[in-house]
Amino acid sequence: DTEVTQTPKHLVMGMTNKKSLKCEQHMGHRAMYWYKQKAKKPPELMFVYSYEKLSINESVPSRFSPECPNSSLLNLHLHALQPEDSALYLCASSHHIQGVYGYTFGSGTRLTVV
Amino acid sequence: GENVEQHPSTLSVQEGDSAVIKCTYSDSASNYFPWYKQELGKRPQLIIDIRSNVGEKKDQRIAVTLNKTAKHFSLHITETQPEDSAVYFCAASIINFGNEKLTFGTGTRLTIIP
Numbered sequence: 001d002t003e004v005t006q007t008p009k010h011l012v013m014g015m016t017n018k019k020s021l022k023c024e025q026h027m028g029h030r031a032m033y034w035y036k037q038k039a040k041k042p043p044e045l046m047f048v049y050s051y052e053k054l055s056i057n058e059s060v061p062s063r064f065s066p067e068c069p070n071s072s073l074l075n076l077h078l079h080a081l082q083p084e085d086s087a088l089y090l091c092a093s094s095h096h097i098q099g100v101y102g103y104t105f106g107s108g109t110r111l112t113v114v
Numbered sequence: 115g116e117n118v119e120q121h122p123s124t125l126s127v128q129e130g131d132s133a134v135i136k137c138t139y140s141d142s143a144s145n146y147f148p149w150y151k152q153e154l155g156k157r158p159q160l161i162i163d164i165r166s167n168v169g170e171k172k173d174q175r176i177a178v179t180l181n182k183t184a185k186h187f188s189l190h191i192t193e194t195q196p197e198d199s200a201v202y203f204c205a206a207s208i209i210n211f212g213n214e215k216l217t218f219g220t221g222t223r224l225t226i227i228p
Contacts, residue, residue: 048214
């Protein structure tokens, strides 16, 4: 399995809703990431988990809450979002083993906040 | 932090001609430079990458060059085809065994004219 799988592919939520985005990889990668991409813009890093511990938080508002239950799963819990949070949310994972480096993106969840 | 600039923002090329996209980075510690192709509504796909200990890398019609002294790197696509039309992002990172933050350039929309 050489993929990063994200669910759901599309999500519409109201500003008072609570929802979660899920990301899964079975490549043995020990670092996992959440990126946010607005239309016509590059991806921007939100969070990095390394060996299941949060290692980077790019000053993301607390209405976004990441969770890494195990080495294969990464969640992003959403609560009280704003319409400007509508974007493509990309998960990624990476490894660096014996000089070989790989960084793989999932297909993303397109989130619309209404 | 790292800052990556990318030019041009749009590029139109006749089919069969070559396309060149250029990026500069600010952090001399960066040692990994990937290029991603992103089609509308899809994930960024890695097309080629280069490490800082190498000056040039080729993969069929695609090549990347790196000038560490000047802190710039370029993507070269030869014999362009309609399916090369997409948005291309450069990125820079420091490989750090699981804490790799990719800093992206602003993107180049490449259009191949049949």
